[in-house]
Amino acid sequence: MDEMEQNLVLEVRQLFAGYEEKRRGKTAKMGVLNGVDFIIHAGERVGLVGESGCGKSTLAKCIFGMVTPQSGEVIHHTTAPQMVFQDPFTALNPAHTIRWTLEEPLRVQGIPKAERETRVLEMLEKIELTEDILDRKPDTLSGGQRQRVSIGAALMQRPQFILADEPVSALDVTIQAQILKLLEDLGEELNLSILFISHDLNVVSQLCHRVLVMEHGHIVEQGTVAQVFDHPQHPYTKQLLAVE
Numbered sequence: 001m002d003e004m005e006q007n008l009v010l011e012v013r014q015l016f017a018g019y020e021e022k023r024r025g026k027t028a029k030m031g032v033l034n035g036v037d038f039i040i041h042a043g044e045r046v047g048l049v050g051e052s053g054c055g056k057s058t059l060a061k062c063i064f065g066m067v068t069p070q071s072g073e074v075i076h077h078t079t080a081p082q083m084v085f086q087d088p089f090t091a092l093n094p095a096h097t098i099r100w101t102l103e104e105p106l107r108v109q110g111i112p113k114a115e116r117e118t119r120v121l122e123m124l125e126k127i128e129l130t131e132d133i134l135d136r137k138p139d140t141l142s143g144g145q146r147q148r149v150s151i152g153a154a155l156m157q158r159p160q161f162i163l164a165d166e167p168v169s170a171l172d173v174t175i176q177a178q179i180l181k182l183l184e185d186l187g188e189e190l191n192l193s194i195l196f197i198s199h200d201l202n203v204v205s206q207l208c209h210r211v212l213v214m215e216h217g218h219i220v221e222q223g224t225v226a227q228v229f230d231h232p233q234h235p236y237t238k239q240l241l242a243v244e
């Protein structure tokens with residue numbers, strides 16, 4: 001294995017997926033992903049951009065086994081990959097305290113109470129929240145605090161890869177900037193790979209090293225942020241950049 005292969009975190013190979021559609025009583029397959037191919041290396045933050053409906057969330061669901069592809073492969077080279085969702089309010093269990101939510105991934109692994117407590121306190125520091133929130137429930141937190149907790153919960157099992165599906169689009173602009181900074185800092189500190197789904201090209205250019213541009217379930221262009229943003233090659237990328 002060469003060094004690049006050793007550093008692979010995620011491989012998506014020739015992925016085709018879709019949904020069944022009922023029309024006039026007949027069931028037909030609607031293709032959403034039409035041969036998606038890309039890889040992610042250790043420590044890389046990769047943005048996935050494309051218009052609404054192009055298949056970004058379907059790809060996310062395939063990566064986490066929530067949608068079964070018709071063909072192709074998703075190969076995780078790391079254990080315990082995690083997903084961070086757009087809406088932190090629905091992602092957090094309203095019945096439980098923040099302490100419970102952060103401890104839960106460790107509890108299911110059978111990690112003893114004392115270690116769970118230490119790791120929750122360590123995580124609080126990483127997500128820049130104070131101890132007083134631990135005994136509160138999600139409905140008493142601000143949107144930004146809730147998204148910090150969601151990110152913290154995703155990181156409790158120390159994954160090397162997380163997928164964040166529009167993690168800041170439900171937040172105010174100033175809070176968006178804080179959460180993006182947090183993701184960037186955590187990415188650097190933990191050598192975390194992040195697949196970051198966003199319709200906001202600006203956000204991707206701030207946070208990511210590399211960009212994948214998706215149109216109709218196809219990656220039509222990929223490259224470093226500088227390559228894709230400064231010298232877009234594909235007409236669809238040019239169009240996306242022109243709209244911004």
Ligand SMILES: Nc1ncnc2c1ncn2[C@@H]1O[C@H](COP(=O)(O)OP(=O)(O)OP(=O)(O)O)[C@@H](O)[C@H]1O
Nearest residue numbers: 019020032050051052053054055056057058059199
């Ligand atoms: N569970 C489902 N059943 C049937 N069709 C679906 C389902 N989920 C998504 N689709 C369809 O698949 C297509 C791609 O949707 P998807 O949510 O992957 O797009 P997206 O790029 O994430 O869009 P957005 O940016 O608006 O979230 C759309 O036409 C959508 O209507």
